[in-house]
Amino acid sequence: MVRGMKRRSAEAVCPGGLVLDQDIPAELARFETVVRSLEDLVPMVEVAEPGLIFVDIAGAVSFYGGEGELVELIAKTIETRECPRIGVANSPFAARRAAASARPGEVYAVVDDAAFLTDETIDALTNQDLVATFRWLGISTLGQLTRLPRDTVVSRFGAEGLRAHQLAGGQDRSTQPRQVPVDIFVERRFENPLELLEQVGFAARAVASELVGELRRNGSATHRVEVEAEAADGTIRVRVWRNADPFDEGMLADRVWWQLRAWIESHGITGGMVRLRLSPADVSGGGRQLGFFEDTVAVMEADRALARVQALIGPDLVLGAVPQGGRDPADRVNWHRWGEPPEVAEVPAPWPGATPGPSPALVTPGDQRIEVEWDGEQPTRVRLRSRWEPVLNWAGPWRRTGRWWTEEADADRYQLVTSAGAMLCERRNGAMYLTGVYD
DSSP states (O other): OOTTOOHHHHHHHOTTOOOOOOOHHHHHHHHHHHHHHHHHHOSOEEEEETTEEEEOOTTTTTTTTSHHHHHHHHHHHHHTTOOOOEEEOSSHHHHHHHHHHSOTTOEEEOSOHHHHHTTSBGGGSSOHHHHHHHHHTTOOBHHHHHTSOHHHHHHHHHHHHHHHHHHHTTOOSOOOSSOOOOOOOEEEEEEEEEOSHHHHHHHHHHHHHHHHHHHHHTTOEESEEEEEEEETTSOEEEEEEEOSSOOOHHHHHHHHHHHHHHHHHTTSSOSOEEEEEEEESSEESOOOOOOTTOOHHHHHHHHHHHHHHHHHHOGGGSEEEEEOOOSSGGGGEEEEETTSOOOOOOOOSOOTTOOOSSOOSEEEEEEEEOOEEEETTEEEEEEETTEEEEOOEEEEEEEEOOOGGGTOOOEEEEEEEETTEEEEEEEETTEEEEEEEOO
């Protein structure tokens, strides 16, 4: 197996392997001690993800007597807890690649970012579609990419190509042609301290949505956000989160929620949270390109309305749906909390035994028993509450083989048409169940 394999491919190679879901909040809670120890040395700490930190050491070099002394001190500080890989470079991208090249417990220092990145493979870029295109064109290293004229790359690949060309040359940021407002921030105070994780999650999502909306109105975006939370006892916690691409609402809400949960579970916020403030730490003009006919104001108003409703009635009562594959009509809809990305369900294709179309407009929750009279193998009447309705037409049966490894019984599906409407039924173990209603 290799890193990045699809789950089904990995299970085919190793059927007995154990699949564990990633728990990012739990990882961040464990990683919090490492971040705090680094903040005691250098306050300029940016968290990219659990296990990855960017530290700006430019201002601290003279204080600690040199770059080598400071890096050695950082390594000793976190060596007792982990076996770190440390990379030193002028740009965050080059520092990240240097850390990946370092051996566990060692420091890899880069003198010339551009020269160091020359031999790095094109896979170092995060845009996998662009990486696949570059490989198809015969470009396998970042050095080969930088040797291409930048104007040609931009004309072919647009903004993503420009960003890739800049990163390959050791340039993490482009110059700004105009002044971007830097005094944008969002702050909420709570009269009653927020102690429950659900309450904190609602607050994180609302404040993140408000900040991204304010940045959009100014035509800007942010790559770094400073999260500041104040506890009821007056303790103030501050953390800077960084992302290679500009934050959108979902990405920012997730990271704020992860950070607040890590603080609460590690007792960094005692007595509840009384204030939450989000401040962009790295604002750029690379915002979202709006569609020509897109009604941005209406979309933002709808998002605010749904957020208010969700805060009133709870997170599990405001849902979104995305289509997916499956044998049964109920399996073809993936429900998720509004504002959160849907979990990718493992429903492999093809789906033998799937009910033929059209699909029912209404899917019943759970098994609902229904009485049907039979004349041999032909359904004749259906009981709807207190009356019996004759079956005007019917189709089936379609055999549905149950999952034997879960002790699921086999079943036969029927489409029944009565004067009251059409329905999808399932017959198993001698009983009839209503599974869907056609419009």
